[in-house]
Amino acid sequence: MKNPLLRGKLPWVIAALIVLFLLPLFLDRFYVYLAAIILLTGLCATSLNFVLGYGGVFQFHHAVFYGIGAYGTALMIIKSGLSPWLGFVVGPVAAGIVGFVIGVICIRLSKLYFGMLQISLGSLVWAIVYRWYSFTGGDDGIHGVPLPDIISSPNGAYYFTLTVTALSMFVLYRMIRSPFGSALQGIRDNPVRSEMIGVNVKLQQLIALTIAGFFGGVAGSLFVVVDNTVFPDMMFWTLSLELIIMCLLGGWFSFLGPMVGAGIIVLLRTYVSGLTVYWAFILGIIMMLVIFFLPNGVLGYLDRFVKKKARGG
Amino acid sequence: MLEVTSLQKSFDGFKAVNNASLSVKEGEVVAVIGPNGAGKTTLFNLITGVLKPDGGKVFFKGEDITGLPSYKVCRRGMSRSFQVVNVFPRLTVFENVQVSVLAQQKKTWNLFAPSAKLAIGETERILENVGLVDIKDATSAALSHGERKVLEIAIALGGSPEFLILDEPTAGMSPEETTRCIDLIKQLKEKLGITILFCEHDMEIVFSISDRIMVMVRGSTVIEGTCEDVRCCQEVQDAYLGGSDACLM
Numbered sequence: 138m139k140n141p142l143l144r145g146k147l148p149w150v151i152a153a154l155i156v157l158f159l160l161p162l163f164l165d166r167f168y169v170y171l172a173a174i175i176l177l178t179g180l181c182a183t184s185l186n187f188v189l190g191y192g193g194v195f196q197f198h199h200a201v202f203y204g205i206g207a208y209g210t211a212l213m214i215i216k217s218g219l220s221p222w223l224g225f226v227v228g229p230v231a232a233g234i235v236g237f238v239i240g241v242i243c244i245r246l247s248k249l250y251f252g253m254l255q256i257s258l259g260s261l262v263w264a265i266v267y268r269w270y271s272f273t274g275g276d277d278g279i280h281g282v283p284l285p286d287i288i289s290s291p292n293g294a295y296y297f298t299l300t301v302t303a304l305s306m307f308v309l310y311r312m313i314r315s316p317f318g319s320a321l322q323g324i325r326d327n328p329v330r331s332e333m334i335g336v337n338v339k340l341q342q343l344i345a346l347t348i349a350g351f352f353g354g355v356a357g358s359l360f361v362v363v364d365n366t367v368f369p370d371m372m373f374w375t376l377s378l379e380l381i382i383m384c385l386l387g388g389w390f391s392f393l394g395p396m397v398g399a400g401i402i403v404l405l406r407t408y409v410s411g412l413t414v415y416w417a418f419i420l421g422i423i424m425m426l427v428i429f430f431l432p433n434g435v436l437g438y439l440d441r442f443v444k445k446k447a448r449g450g
Numbered sequence: 451m452l453e454v455t456s457l458q459k460s461f462d463g464f465k466a467v468n469n470a471s472l473s474v475k476e477g478e479v480v481a482v483i484g485p486n487g488a489g490k491t492t493l494f495n496l497i498t499g500v501l502k503p504d505g506g507k508v509f510f511k512g513e514d515i516t517g518l519p520s521y522k523v524c525r526r527g528m529s530r531s532f533q534v535v536n537v538f539p540r541l542t543v544f545e546n547v548q549v550s551v552l553a554q555q556k557k558t559w560n561l562f563a564p565s566a567k568l569a570i571g572e573t574e575r576i577l578e579n580v581g582l583v584d585i586k587d588a589t590s591a592a593l594s595h596g597e598r599k600v601l602e603i604a605i606a607l608g609g610s611p612e613f614l615i616l617d618e619p620t621a622g623m624s625p626e627e628t629t630r631c632i633d634l635i636k637q638l639k640e641k642l643g644i645t646i647l648f649c650e651h652d653m654e655i656v657f658s659i660s661d662r663i664m665v666m667v668r669g670s671t672v673i674e675g676t677c678e679d680v681r682c683c684q685e686v687q688d689a690y691l692g693g694s695d696a697c698l699m
């Protein structure tokens with residue numbers, strides 16, 4: 138826990154927040170949009186890492202909760218006629234509930250089997266959304282979701298995303314550092330021993346899955362704000378794979394690792410997939426390089442580098 | 451305090467534990483001995499809910515705990531250490547013990563208080579007791595084998611147990627570490643009043659700290675009695691202690 142990278146971290150966090158806050162003053166509209174996408178994708182990856190890196194649960198299809206958060210928000214705004222703000226509650230809560238339900242079904246299985254069953258159930262959710270034209274708009278998705286004025290401008294959307302992401306990250310951080318988080322990390326390291334010290338392992342994981350689903354949903358509803366659209370590919374399994382790569386690439390044992398990974402992947406996706414159709418191929422190569430050369434991710438690597446420097450090595 | 455009657459457990463038809471019985475009274479130190487593969491570890495797994503028995507009963511403090519999951523067994527006041535080191539490798543020594551104390555204090559549902567400020571005193575006291583306080587910030591994966599075995603016991607103590615099971619606590623330790631470990635076990639009994647059930651290969655240790663001994667061979671209880679009873683028992687001589695002729699060991 139004594140982490141040189143994070144020593145005296147509060148000033149850095151504040152500095153980063155100030156920079157992020159001032160970003161729209163000196164960046165073009167497109168880059169502000171991109172920054173918002175990175176933030177919310179990073180939040181989504183961090184919520185995945187809550188159960189993956191800290192909980193040791195093989196959550197292979199996390200994009201489902203991202204998608205449900207987005208659809209929940211968009212459909213609530215369009216169909217209910219109630220205050221659009223309510224959509225931002227309904228989306229994440231729906232994602233949390235689905236996270237709980239899928240968790241209940243999968244939790245009895247261990248590790249890899251958990252992941253496989255989750256992919257199947259997640260794909261089922263995707264198929265329903267994809268086919269149910271009358272309600273979800275099918276593969277067209279939903280466009281032009283009407284938003285409250287204050288967050289409908291590009292800068293408004295950005296500041297809303299920044300605020301909600303910062304708050305959510307803070308809450309997730311507190312949870313990881315709480316007794317709940319300690320128990321969760323214990324389970325990741327050694328479920329048998331955790332059970333033997335009096336932790337109800339399955340229940341603890343189930344609550345963690347619900348929390349992860351909820352914050353995945355928060356990220357999804359932020360996407361509605363930033364992009365004004367939802368579409369079924371938001372919950373396609375390839376996005377789940379990208380989220381896992383973000384965690385591994387950034388460092389799944391560092392709190393900010395997934396956020397860093399999201400930054401790298403989103404930038405690559407934006408610039409590289411414009412040049413080539415082989416995006417999946419490039420993802421595969423990144424995954425391989427990470428596994429071979431950066432087993433603890435970018436932040437894990439930097440952390441070790443800083444420690445070596447600190448020792449004068 | 452603990453009453454085990456004719457426990458059974460098979461793995462694919464192989465009877466690892468077959469008719470094992472045992473009783474431990476409050477305040478006692480009881481040893482289970484027997485050759486490798488006799489089923490001692492399996493017996494402990496059955497008692498602590500890591501495995502479910504095929505037959506037989508386990509009573510703890512007068513209540514039937516047969517087949518209860520481990521976390522419920524633990525909450526009733528029973529802790530254990532494992533033969534094969536079974537700690538939390540990515541956590542520090544301090545966190546290893548702290549998470550056990552937090553679980554005992556039923557705080558694992560607390561989502562917002564910082565762990566860094568909880569259960570500090572209790573954790574420090576345990577680390578001091580077992581002599582790990584100097585390396586409390588080391589990651590447990592970085593410890594020596596002997597240190598990890600001690601950490602095993604420290605994690606078990608985090609649950610403030612009334613009843614403690616130790617599975618070969620000194621296995622693989624250096625002679626000095628072994629001496630310290632034995633002192634620790636004696637202390638646990640005398641100072642903290644913990645009832646202890648353990649198994650151990652070193653006969654000298656067994657005879658020096660046990661009040662009573664249970665001998666297990668091929669999954670069954672051969673004899674249960676005082677050290678004297680066991681030393682003189684012909685069956686034990688034949689089956690386990692090498693068949694020497696005398697009652698002199």
Ligand SMILES: Nc1ncnc2c1ncn2[C@@H]1O[C@H](COP(=O)(O)OP(=O)(O)O)[C@@H](O)[C@H]1O
Pocket residue numbers: 461466484485486487488489490491492493
């Ligand atoms: N999970 C298991 N699956 C199959 N066989 C097992 C398992 N655990 C133990 N055994 C077998 O049960 C027997 C007793 O093992 P164990 O309880 O570890 O003995 P001891 O601790 O006395 O050395 C051994 O023959 C072992 O191979």
Ligand SMILES: [Mg+2]
Pocket residue numbers: 490491492533
């Ligand atoms: Mg054994």
